[in-house]
Amino acid sequence: MARSSGGRSALSRVMQVFTAFDVDAVFLNISQLSVRSGLPLATTHRIVAEMEDFGLLERQPDKTYRLGVRLWEIACRTPGALGLREIAMPHLQSVQSRVRQHTQLGILEGQEVLFLERLSARDAVVNVTLVGGRLPLHASSSGLVLLAHADDEFQHDVFSGELFRYTEQTVQSPDALRRLLQKIRRDGFAIGNGFIHPDARGIAVPVRGVNDTIVAGLSVVVPNDDAPTLPLVRLLQGASAAITQDLLAAYTPPNDPQSAPGGRFRQLVSSSADSMEYLPTAPRPTRAGR
Amino acid sequence: MARSSGGRSALSRVMQVFTAFDVDAVFLNISQLSVRSGLPLATTHRIVAEMEDFGLLERQPDKTYRLGVRLWEIACRTPGALGLREIAMPHLQSVQSRVRQHTQLGILEGQEVLFLERLSARDAVVNVTLVGGRLPLHASSSGLVLLAHADDEFQHDVFSGELFRYTEQTVQSPDALRRLLQKIRRDGFAIGNGFIHPDARGIAVPVRGVNDTIVAGLSVVVPNDDAPTLPLVRLLQGASAAITQDLLAAYTPPNDPQSAPGGRFRQLVSSSADSMEYLPTAPRPTRAGR
Numbered sequence: 001m002a003r004s005s006g007g008r009s010a011l012s013r014v015m016q017v018f019t020a021f022d023v024d025a026v027f028l029n030i031s032q033l034s035v036r037s038g039l040p041l042a043t044t045h046r047i048v049a050e051m052e053d054f055g056l057l058e059r060q061p062d063k064t065y066r067l068g069v070r071l072w073e074i075a076c077r078t079p080g081a082l083g084l085r086e087i088a089m090p091h092l093q094s095v096q097s098r099v100r101q102h103t104q105l106g107i108l109e110g111q112e113v114l115f116l117e118r119l120s121a122r123d124a125v126v127n128v129t130l131v132g133g134r135l136p137l138h139a140s141s142s143g144l145v146l147l148a149h150a151d152d153e154f155q156h157d158v159f160s161g162e163l164f165r166y167t168e169q170t171v172q173s174p175d176a177l178r179r180l181l182q183k184i185r186r187d188g189f190a191i192g193n194g195f196i197h198p199d200a201r202g203i204a205v206p207v208r209g210v211n212d213t214i215v216a217g218l219s220v221v222v223p224n225d226d227a228p229t230l231p232l233v234r235l236l237q238g239a240s241a242a243i244t245q246d247l248l249a250a251y252t253p254p255n256d257p258q259s260a261p262g263g264r265f266r267q268l269v270s271s272s273a274d275s276m277e278y279l280p281t282a283p284r285p286t287r288a289g290r
Numbered sequence: 291m292a293r294s295s296g297g298r299s300a301l302s303r304v305m306q307v308f309t310a311f312d313v314d315a316v317f318l319n320i321s322q323l324s325v326r327s328g329l330p331l332a333t334t335h336r337i338v339a340e341m342e343d344f345g346l347l348e349r350q351p352d353k354t355y356r357l358g359v360r361l362w363e364i365a366c367r368t369p370g371a372l373g374l375r376e377i378a379m380p381h382l383q384s385v386q387s388r389v390r391q392h393t394q395l396g397i398l399e400g401q402e403v404l405f406l407e408r409l410s411a412r413d414a415v416v417n418v419t420l421v422g423g424r425l426p427l428h429a430s431s432s433g434l435v436l437l438a439h440a441d442d443e444f445q446h447d448v449f450s451g452e453l454f455r456y457t458e459q460t461v462q463s464p465d466a467l468r469r470l471l472q473k474i475r476r477d478g479f480a481i482g483n484g485f486i487h488p489d490a491r492g493i494a495v496p497v498r499g500v501n502d503t504i505v506a507g508l509s510v511v512v513p514n515d516d517a518p519t520l521p522l523v524r525l526l527q528g529a530s531a532a533i534t535q536d537l538l539a540a541y542t543p544p545n546d547p548q549s550a551p552g553g554r555f556r557q558l559v560s561s562s563a564d565s566m567e568y569l570p571t572a573p574r575p576t577r578a579g580r
Contacts, residue, residue, distance in 0.1 A: 076365075129561075
């Protein structure tokens with residue numbers, strides 16, 4: 001990429017503007033964008049104008065900017081996020097229709113868990129999980145499941161980082177965490193009673209993909225009361241196994257009899273059986289303008 | 291942005307790489323990326339390497355690339371896409387639990403409808419709608435609703451473009467389309483019997499936002515049979531009104547008694563009532579590494 005005299009590339013400046021936005025900072029004016037991105041005001045003006053031209057940013061009537069729908073559209077072609085979410089979605093809905101609290105799917109990103117989906121009932125228990133949001137591995141039940149199956153070096157790195165204390169119940173000492181992770185590996189599930197909020201309980205199981213690797217954590221967040229947890233664990237384990245089966249079918253070569261229908265769409269799309277059969281050959285208009 | 295000797299900016303080349311990917315082309319190797327982006331191979335190599343550094347692309351074991359989870363994460367802060375989808379989601383789920391076919395939400399992007407969400411049952415009728423995918427306005431029921439409420443000049447532009455013929459039933463003549471749009475405005479809903487596939491019927495209603503503007507089309511795709519359509523129209527109209535109410539509450543100033551809880555999160559997040567109350571003040575770890 002072309003580099004400015006400062007040695008920073010053009011793309012790095014675009015990334016600085018992107019990451020100036022956050023889940024609680026979705027509308028920003030030029031000054032705020034400049035401050036939050038760390039870019040000079042004139043540079044911010046120039047980059048923002050070009051990003052707006054490409055639809056990556058949208059200017060609002062009040063002269064603030066928000067991330068553009070075009071960015072979201074491009075990002076919808078991400079198999080690791082939208083694809084996994086699409087394949088898991090029918091099973092998340094099935095869990096949610098039984099539990100009627102929060103049902104969510106998270107993946108390991110850096111040293112955190114990134115949530116791809118959360119389904120919630122209006123009267124469900126308090127829960128800080130956001131779609132596209134992250135939580136620390138040691139505190140969330142999905143994160144604990146992912147951490148339990150990570151290698152020793154990765155666990156060591158996490159233990160030596162900030163182990164944020166959300167509540168009195170958050171497990172913070174590396175020794176206690178090591179014992180907890182061992183138990184999670186042995187049991188095949190994680191339960192966090194009040195680790196993030198005193199009123200909430202997280203229950204999570206691992207989701208396996210191709211080559212038996214752990215690709216995600218599937219969890220529910222329910223009230224932290226004396227209700228039995230094992231029925232929820234069994235429900236999650238059934239859904240997890242079903243997601244694995246659909247993932248394997250989506251990634252099996254198309255000429256294999258075990259392969260899911262949908263041709264080149266299989267890894268990004270989950271729709272009805274008839275739709276998946278039809279999609280690869282469906283007529284599509286040409287799109288000269290894009 | 292810094293420009294190469296060719297006059298194209300660095301960001302425009304990044305966009306060319308982004309748009310090389312498509313819903314049916316999610317894994318591409320360097321040669322394919324070069325051909326599909328129209329960039330020289332050496333340039334493609336350089337840009338792809340930098341995009342990979344930022345997590346915008348991910349290299350697979352087979353040396354193909356896919357769009358990165360980091361891109362999806364950034365795009366999750368788009369109020370116009372994820373925010374609208376979050377606010378609409380409980381109402382989409384409620385429609386889907388009754389209809390058990392396909393329930394979807396689409397917005398106007400350029401001269402097409404872009405779908406933010408689709409919920410589908412496994413045994414639902416054939417349907418070509420994809421999350422993050424587009425359909426022409428004249429053929430999809432959501433698109434027709436959006437087109438019916440657009441101004442004359444916009445409609446004229448659409449009529450003079452390609453009016454792709456999916457089936458014998460697709461309405462193609464501008465005169466017939468004008469009459470259809472008039473009927474849709476009068477009725478308050480659109481019905482497309484076999485416009486995209488002979489077996490499928492689309493039924494859509496408009497969703498209004500702030501200042502009574504139409505912000506989306508809410509639709510179901512059901513079998514194209516002799517079942518009555520009016521109960522589905524009424525179900526969609528109820529859900530649409532509920533989405534509008536939640537949208538208005540999310541965009542009402544926080545100090546107004548009608549305002550939704552959730553503070554700065556309201557426009558991007560929809561969770562349980564307790565969660566929305568809690569989110570603005572919830573403790574969050576610092577994230578030095580990002």
